[in-house]
Amino acid sequence: SAVISQKPSRDICQRGTSLTIQCQVDSQVTMMFWYRQQPGQSLTLIATANQGSEATYESGFVIDKFPISRPNLTFSTLTVSNMSPEDSSIYLCSVEAGQGRYEQYFGPGTRLTVT
Amino acid sequence: KQEVTQIPAALSVPEGENLVLNCSFTDSAIYNLQWFRQDPGKGLTSLLLIQSSQREQTSGRLNASLDKSSGRSTLYIAASQPGDSATYLCAPADNKLTFGGGTRVLVKP
Numbered sequence: 001s002a003v004i005s006q007k008p009s010r011d012i013c014q015r016g017t018s019l020t021i022q023c024q025v026d027s028q029v030t031m032m033f034w035y036r037q038q039p040g041q042s043l044t045l046i047a048t049a050n051q052g053s054e055a056t057y058e059s060g061f062v063i064d065k066f067p068i069s070r071p072n073l074t075f076s077t078l079t080v081s082n083m084s085p086e087d088s089s090i091y092l093c094s095v096e097a098g099q100g101r102y103e104q105y106f107g108p109g110t111r112l113t114v115t
Numbered sequence: 116k117q118e119v120t121q122i123p124a125a126l127s128v129p130e131g132e133n134l135v136l137n138c139s140f141t142d143s144a145i146y147n148l149q150w151f152r153q154d155p156g157k158g159l160t161s162l163l164l165i166q167s168s169q170r171e172q173t174s175g176r177l178n179a180s181l182d183k184s185s186g187r188s189t190l191y192i193a194a195s196q197p198g199d200s201a202t203y204l205c206a207p208a209d210n211k212l213t214f215g216g217g218t219r220v221l222v223k224p
Contacts (some may be wrong), residue, residue, distance in 0.1 A: 006222045007124075033211075033212075041117070041215045041216075042204065042214040042215060042217055043159075043204070043212075044214075045211055045212070047134075047210070090156070092158055092159070094159075102146060102147055102208060103147070103149065103161060103164045104149065104206075104208075104212055106158045106159040106161075107158055108157060108158040109156075109157065109158045111156060114130060
């Protein structure tokens with residue numbers, strides 16, 4: 001398994017500003033993922049972040065809005081840029097671990113409210 | 116594109132009853148399927164992972180079955196307890212996880 005922490009756990013931000021969310025895992029992993037969960041909705045994958053390469057974004061998500069860094073095998077950041085109230089969501093990072101079982105483990109999430 | 120449906124969307128049962136949560140998916144070319152639990156405002160806890168070659172997986176009171184050819188998985192929770200109240204999500208994996216809408220479970224004392 002993997003233990004994942006995220007900072008901040010929650011934040012209230014003004015529209016037009018940016019917030020960077022940090023994700024730290026307790027072991028080295030190749031694959032890290034960022035998800036968004038809008039109020040009352042299920043999870044949607046934003047992007048996959050592999051160390052040493054550019055993040056791969058899903059349809060509907062762009063790097064200018066959600067830049068991602070992956071400087072090493074235990075850490076990643078997601079920035080939500082130029083925020084609007086529609087960006088109010090829970091943002092979750094996850095990692096793939098489990099010795100070839102491709103099992104994903106999730107962090108506790110960051111609850112973002114944009115006013 | 117994988118599409119995942121979970122039925123029912125919500126379920127309310129008295130304590131002690133068995134729970135049956137259904138998940139269907141459109142693309143059977145998966146390599147595993149995970150069931151997760153999510154408490155309100157929290158992250159996801161992995162409950163069970165079923166590899167594509169397996170038909171079921173058990174952990175304590177939880178049992179999950181997988182019929183890959185028909186695109187179905189079922190999560191059984193035996194002898195439900197109030198602490199089982201949460202939203203349960205299934206997610207088949209091809210090159211990524213695709214989540215269903217979840218089943219919100221309430222177990223009444």
